[in-house]
Amino acid sequence: MKKISGIVIAAAIIAYSAALLYFNKAVAEGVISSIKVCVNVIIPSLFPFMIASGIIISSGLYYKLSIPFSPISRYVFRVRADLFSIFLISSVGGYPVGAKLIINLYESGNIDKSTAEKMLGFCYMGGPAFFIGAAGVKIYNSTSVGMVIFASVFIANMTTMFLYGLRSPLPRKDTVGRRLDFKLNDFLSSVNSGGIGIAKICAAIVFFASFLAVLDASGSIGFFSRIISSITNISPEICRILLRSILEISNISALPPDISLLPVVTAMLSFGGFCVIFQVEGIIDGKLSTYNFLISRIVTMILSYFCCKILIIVFNISNYIQVSALNGETVRQNSPIPSLFLLIMTILLLSKNFIEKNKKI
Numbered sequence: 001m002k003k004i005s006g007i008v009i010a011a012a013i014i015a016y017s018a019a020l021l022y023f024n025k026a027v028a029e030g031v032i033s034s035i036k037v038c039v040n041v042i043i044p045s046l047f048p049f050m051i052a053s054g055i056i057i058s059s060g061l062y063y064k065l066s067i068p069f070s071p072i073s074r075y076v077f078r079v080r081a082d083l084f085s086i087f088l089i090s091s092v093g094g095y096p097v098g099a100k101l102i103i104n105l106y107e108s109g110n111i112d113k114s115t116a117e118k119m120l121g122f123c124y125m126g127g128p129a130f131f132i133g134a135a136g137v138k139i140y141n142s143t144s145v146g147m148v149i150f151a152s153v154f155i156a157n158m159t160t161m162f163l164y165g166l167r168s169p170l171p172r173k174d175t176v177g178r179r180l181d182f183k184l185n186d187f188l189s190s191v192n193s194g195g196i197g198i199a200k201i202c203a204a205i206v207f208f209a210s211f212l213a214v215l216d217a218s219g220s221i222g223f224f225s226r227i228i229s230s231i232t233n234i235s236p237e238i239c240r241i242l243l244r245s246i247l248e249i250s251n252i253s254a255l256p257p258d259i260s261l262l263p264v265v266t267a268m269l270s271f272g273g274f275c276v277i278f279q280v281e282g283i284i285d286g287k288l289s290t291y292n293f294l295i296s297r298i299v300t301m302i303l304s305y306f307c308c309k310i311l312i313i314v315f316n317i318s319n320y321i322q323v324s325a326l327n328g329e330t331v332r333q334n335s336p337i338p339s340l341f342l343l344i345m346t347i348l349l350l351s352k353n354f355i356e357k358n359k360k361i
Helices: 002-022 024-059 061-075 081-093 095-107 113-120 128-140 143-166 184-218 220-232 236-247 249-254 259-271 273-284 291-314 317-327 337-360
Strands: none
Touching: 002 024, 002 184, 024 061, 024 081, 024 095, 024 184, 061 081, 081 095, 081 113, 081 143, 095 113, 095 184, 095 273, 113 291, 128 143, 128 249, 128 259, 143 259, 143 291, 143 317, 184 220, 184 236, 184 273, 220 236, 236 249, 236 259, 236 273, 249 259, 249 273, 259 291, 259 317, 273 291, 291 317
C-alpha cells in the first residue's frame, strides 16, 4: 500500500512539475500577483501580530489579560482563564495567529500536547479586519455585513469551545498569579520567530497561487465548476469562484453581492481554505496533530452557516446591503505601510544578529 501511494505521489509531483513548465506564463503571473498580496496585505497585517504573539507569551501578558474572564472561562467553557485570553486574541489577530500563540505556549511548557491540539480547533479565525475588507466591503459594500460574518464565526467558535468543555473537568483555580516580565531579548526573539512564521505563510500563499494557476490554465477548475453547477443549479461562474476559494480564501471577494450567498461566504471564511490550513501546518511544524483541528473546522463551518442565517433575519441584513449600494464605498488599495513594516522588520532582525555577535565576542 505504501509503495502504491509513493508511486502516486511521485507521479503527481512529476505531472505538476511538467504543468509548471507548460503553463509557465500563467504560473508566473499568478506567483507575481501572490507576492504583491504578501507585500501589500499579509506582511503589514500579520507580521506585527506574529511579533505580538511571542511577546504576549514570553512576558506573561496573556495571563494578566485573562483575569476579567476567569469566571466565564472556568465555569462556562471549562478552560483555564489564561487560555481563554489566547482564544480572544486569536479571534482578532488573523487565521494563523492562534496557531502561533498555541505553539509558543506548548514549546514554553505552559500547556500540554492534548490541550494544545484541542485549542487549535477554536483558536482559528480571520479577524474582523479581514472579514470586513475581504467580504463585507469587497462583496457587499458594507462594513455591517462584515461584522455579521465576524459575529457568526465568533459565536460558532465559542460554541465549539463550549462543546469541548462539556467533556473536560472543571479547571483548577489558579491563585498564584504571574508577574509581567518584559525583556529586550524576548522581544528580539519574537521578531525573529515572527519573521520565520510570516515567511512560512507567504511561502504557502505563493505555492497555492502557482497551483491555482495550473488548475485554471489547464481548465480543471472550469471542468469541475460545470459539474457542480449541473448538480446544484448554481451558475458555473459562482461555482468556479467557490472552488478557487476552497483552495485560497481571498478569492471569495470575487463573488457577486447576493444576500442568499452570505451564509455560504460565512461558512467558507470560517473554514479558511486549504492554503490557510497549510499555513497552520507550517507553523506547528509537525509538533502537534491536526486531526482534531480539521474535525473542529468542519463542525464550526456548519455552525457558522446557521449562525449567519439567524443573524441575517435578526438584523435584517438585506437593508444594510441596499443602503450601502446606494451610498457606495471606496477602499484605498495603495499604502506606504507595507514598505515601512518591511524596513522595520529588516532593522530589527539585523539588530538581533548584531547583539548575538557581540555576546560571542
